[in-house]
Amino acid sequence: MAFDVSGTDLVRAAALLGAGISMGFGAIGPGIGEGFAAGKACEGIARAPEHANLLTRTMLVGQAVSESTGIYALVVALLLIFVV
Amino acid sequence: MEDITRISQWVVTVAGRSVTLNATTLLMSWVVMAGLVGFAVAATRWPRAVPGPVQAAGELLVEGFRDLVNDTLGKLGPRYFSFILSLFVFILVSNWLGMIPFLEEPTKDLNTTLILGIVGFVVAHVSAVRAKGWKAYLAQYFQPVFIMFPLNVIGELAKVVSISFRLYGNIMGGSIIILVVSDLVRQLVLPPVLQAFFGFFIGTVQAFVFAMLTLTYISVAVQE
C-alpha cells in the first residue's frame, strides 16, 4: 500500500475530510436547538390550541434562525468540496 | 449485491441531444397515477347516500385534508387544497408501491422527490409575490441587515434540498435495508416485517411530513 503523497494531494485530502467534519459536527447544535424550539411550541399548542397557527409560524422563524449555523456548515462543506 | 445502486435507463436522442430517462421511475409514476385515477373514479362515479367503502375512504381523505388546509391557510385554503392533497396521495401511494412484488417506489429516485420539492418551492414563492407584492417579497431577503442577503437565499434553496432529500433518503434507505437483509437472512419472516415498517409506516409518515411542510412553507410565505 505504498504511494507517493504530494503537497497538493495532502491539501485536497484535508479539504475533503474537512468538508465531512464541518457538516458532521456542525449539524449537532442546530439539531438540538431546533428540537427545543419545536418542543416548546408543542407545549404551547397543548395549552392554547387556538393559537396553533401563530405558534407554528413563530416556531418556524425561530428554527430558521437557529438553523443558520447549520447552513454555514453546509456552505463551508460545499466550498471545501467544490472551490478549494 | 453489486446492483444496489443500479438503475435501468433509456437513452433517447431528441433533436441532436441525448436525454437519459429512468425507465423504472417513469413507468412506476404512471402506475401510481393510473391507480389514483382509478380510485378517484371508483369513489366519485357512483355516489350513494350510504357510501360504500371506496367512497367512504375518499370522503374521509378529502374532508380531513380540507379542514386541515383551511385551518392553516384561512380564506386562502380552497386555492391550495387540491394541490396539497394531490401531493399527499401521490407520495403516499408511491411510497406504498414497493410493498407489491415486482413494483418499485418512484420516490426512491432523487429526480422524483427533487421535482416535487421544486414544485412546492415555486408555488410558495409565487404565492408570496401575489400576496405581498414584489417590493415586500424582495425586502424580506435583506432582513435583518442587507449583508445577510446571500445567506437568506441559500437558506431558502436549502429548504428544497432538505425536503426532497428527506423523502429520498428515507425511502431509498428503507428499500436498501430490505434488500440487504433479505439477501443476508435468505428467509421470509423478517423482510415482510421490515416492509410493513419502512413501506407502510415510514412511507405514510414521510408523505404526511412532505405535504405538511409544503403547506407550512406556503402559509409562512403568504402571511405576515
Next chain:
Amino acid sequence: MDADAWTRAAAYAGAAMCMGLGAIGSAWGEGVAAEQASRGIARQPANSAAVLRTMLVGQAVAESASIFALVIALLLVFTPWGAPGLLRAVSLFAAGLCMGAGALGPGAGAGLPAGAACHGVARTPRAGGALNTLMLVGQAVAQTPAVFALLVSFLLLFKDFSGTPASLPAAAAVLGAGVAAGFSGIGPGLGAGITAAAACDGAARRPDRHAVLLRAMLVGQAVSQSTAVYGLVVSLLLLYLY
C-alpha cells in the same frame, strides 16, 4: 504489514467503533424510559400494566438504532470484503464510524418520548391510545438520522473501489462521507426526541388535543432534521464525486 492485514484491522476497528458508540445512545434512552415508567408506577400502581406495555414498546423502538449498529458491526466482522487496499480499508472503518455515531442521537432521542409517554400513561390512563400513537410516530421520525447513517454505511460497504486508484484525497473523501453522515445525526436525533417528548407531555395533559399536537410535532421534527439531511447530501457528494 500487507494490505490484507490492514484491511482486516480496519474492519475490526470499524466494528468496534460502530457497536461501542452505537450502544451509548440507545442504552441511555431506554434508561430514561424505564426511569419515567418506575416513577409513574410508584405514583399510580393501579396503572402498572399499561405503563409496562408502553415502556416495552418504546424501548423496543429506541433499541432499533443500536440494532442497526449491531448489523453493521457483524457484517464488518464476518464478511470477507473482496480485494484489500487503502480505499477498502478506509471505507470499512468509515462505515463503522458512520453507523456508530449515527446511532447515538436517534437512540437517545427515541428514549425521551418513551419516557414522557410512560409518565403520561401513568397519570392519565385514558390518554393511552393517543400517547402510544404520538410516541411511535415521534420515535419513527427521530430514527430518520439512523436510517441515513445505515444507508451511507451500506453504500460504503458495497461500493466497488477496484476501478478507483488509491490516493490520499480519495481516502479522505470516503472517511469524510462517513463522518458527515454519522455525526450529523447526533443533534437532529436528540432534537426530534425532545420535540416528541414535549408533544407526549402535552397530550397527557390534554388528550383531546392530540391531533393538532401530532401535526405540530411532525412539522417541528421535520424542520429540526434538515441538518441531518444536509449531512446526507454532503456525504453522498463526497462518495460519488470522488
